[in-house]
Amino acid sequence: MTSALDPSIAARLKRTADGLVCAVVQRRGTGEVLMVAWMDDDALHRTLTTRRATYYSRSRQQLWVKGETSGHTQYVHEVRLDCDGDAVLLVVDQVGAACHTGDATCFDATALLSPED
Amino acid sequence: MTSALDPSIAARLKRTADGLVCAVVQRRGTGEVLMVAWMDDDALHRTLTTRRATYYSRSRQQLWVKGETSGHTQYVHEVRLDCDGDAVLLVVDQVGAACHTGDATCFDATALLSPED
Numbered sequence: 024m025t026s027a028l029d030p031s032i033a034a035r036l037k038r039t040a041d042g043l044v045c046a047v048v049q050r051r052g053t054g055e056v057l058m059v060a061w062m063d064d065d066a067l068h069r070t071l072t073t074r075r076a077t078y079y080s081r082s083r084q085q086l087w088v089k090g091e092t093s094g095h096t097q098y099v100h101e102v103r104l105d106c107d108g109d110a111v112l113l114v115v116d117q118v119g120a121a122c123h124t125g126d127a128t129c130f131d132a133t134a135l136l137s138p139e140d
Numbered sequence: 141m142t143s144a145l146d147p148s149i150a151a152r153l154k155r156t157a158d159g160l161v162c163a164v165v166q167r168r169g170t171g172e173v174l175m176v177a178w179m180d181d182d183a184l185h186r187t188l189t190t191r192r193a194t195y196y197s198r199s200r201q202q203l204w205v206k207g208e209t210s211g212h213t214q215y216v217h218e219v220r221l222d223c224d225g226d227a228v229l230l231v232v233d234q235v236g237a238a239c240h241t242g243d244a245t246c247f248d249a250t251a252l253l254s255p256e257d
Binding site for chain 1: 149152156157158162164166170171172173175176184187188191216217218219220221222223224226227228229231239240241243246247248249250251252253254255256
């Protein structure tokens with residue numbers, strides 16, 4: 024690990040085999056869950072220091088700043104770590120659609136189970 | 141894969157190397173994010189068919205029904221799949237504390253970044 028992430032934070036992370044933690048992104052105010060992405064230590068460091076949500080793309084194997092291409096940036100108000108260190112919760116102001124499909128959230132398109140009547 | 145999960149759902153999942161998808165659990169009504177856990181195909185199948193939140197424990201390498209020991213069960217109202225198939229969102233009624241520490245949510249204890257004044 025050569026990340027600049029605060030060592031006291033790095034020591035608390037429980038990463039997947041490929042060195043990542045799960046990032047859950049929630050809209051400030053409404054509480055909508057917008058998306059789930061992945062962070063390595065460097066992505067978390069950049070997110071904490073710039074307040075611009077930055078993730079690690081497993082498919083492209085590189086960092087990406089949310090909205091860098093689309094303009095649909097996320098300003099990060101708050102980051103919380105979960106009890107076992109394998110997930111972080113980001114509370115953000117989302118510009119435009121969170122999902123690359125154009126949906127407001129990445130969970131809009133597909134219901135696997137609907138509320139009972 | 142020998143899971144009973146609906147093949148049309150199974151075909152849409154993008155699993156980690158160890159066969160899991162990420163499950164984000166949100167409280168119905170308030171929208172609080174309660175916890176993040178993991179599901180294999182069988183855990184998802186059981187969750188969808190019983191409406192009792194069921195996860196896969198990476199440390200114990202077995203399924204667990206949330207609240208089976210603690211009584212802090214989750215009744216599942218809704219399950220949604222995200223756009224790239226690697227995460228599900230559960231909307232639940234939570235009995236008692238969601239976190240094994242006794243906190244209401246697994247994100248209560250540790251702020252890595254706080255809102256600006």
